Amino acid sequence: MKKLILLFILIPNILFSGPMKKIGEKGEEENIDRVIKVSMFDNYYQPKQFEIKKNETIKFVVENKGQLVHEFNIASKEMHLKHQPEMQMMVEHEILLADKIDKKKMMEMSKKNPAMAHSHSNSVLLSPGESAELIWKFSNTVDIEAACNVPGHYDVGMIAKINSI
Numbered sequence: 361m362k363k364l365i366l367l368f369i370l371i372p373n374i375l376f377s378g379p380m381k382k383i384g385e386k387g388e389e390e391n392i393d394r395v396i397k398v399s400m401f402d403n404y405y406q407p408k409q410f411e412i413k414k415n416e417t418i419k420f421v422v423e424n425k426g427q428l429v430h431e432f433n434i435a436s437k438e439m440h441l442k443h444q445p446e447m448q449m450m451v452e453h454e455i456l457l458a459d460k461i462d463k464k465k466m467m468e469m470s471k472k473n474p475a476m477a478h479s480h481s482n483s484v485l486l487s488p489g490e491s492a493e494l495i496w497k498f499s500n501t502v503d504i505e506a507a508c509n510v511p512g513h514y515d516v517g518m519i520a521k522i523n524s525i
């Protein structure tokens with residue numbers, strides 16, 4: 361059981377280290393070009409798409425205005441698809457519930473390995489009513505989408521296209 365949890369936390373980090381370069385990188389506060397507010401509803405984003413220039417650093421201020429847990433994750437389609445089984449596992453371990461995240465359980469896991477405490481820099485996972493910021497530098501704007509990988513949500517189209525301008 362413990363080994364299983366370790367596995368699903370560590371594997372995505374390994375997977376993400378490669379493809380991450382293609383989608384850009386974590387942005388720095390002092391380099392922010394624009395701030396974009398994003399609202400998450402059940403199951404869609406407002407706005408539904410983003411117009412982004414290559415090399416722009418955007419601060420996304422994301423608020424979950426829905427009744428369900430949602431994710432705002434900047435990635436390629438391929439990366440989203442790889443991330444989905446990990447999210448499914450979080451559901452199976454009852455860390456990720458339909459309307460909340462069991463942060464106590466998440467914390468317990470991160471205590472066992474400090475490396476687990478950090479979340480991916482390209483995504484935020486929010487309970488209803490929560491807000492978070494994400495700063496991203498779009499060194500590439502091709503074939504990237506913001507999407508929610510909470511099981512079932514991507515399939516019903518909780519995806520916001522990122523258009524290169």
Ligand SMILES: [Cu+2]
Nearest residue numbers: 430508510513
């Ligand atoms: Cu969602």
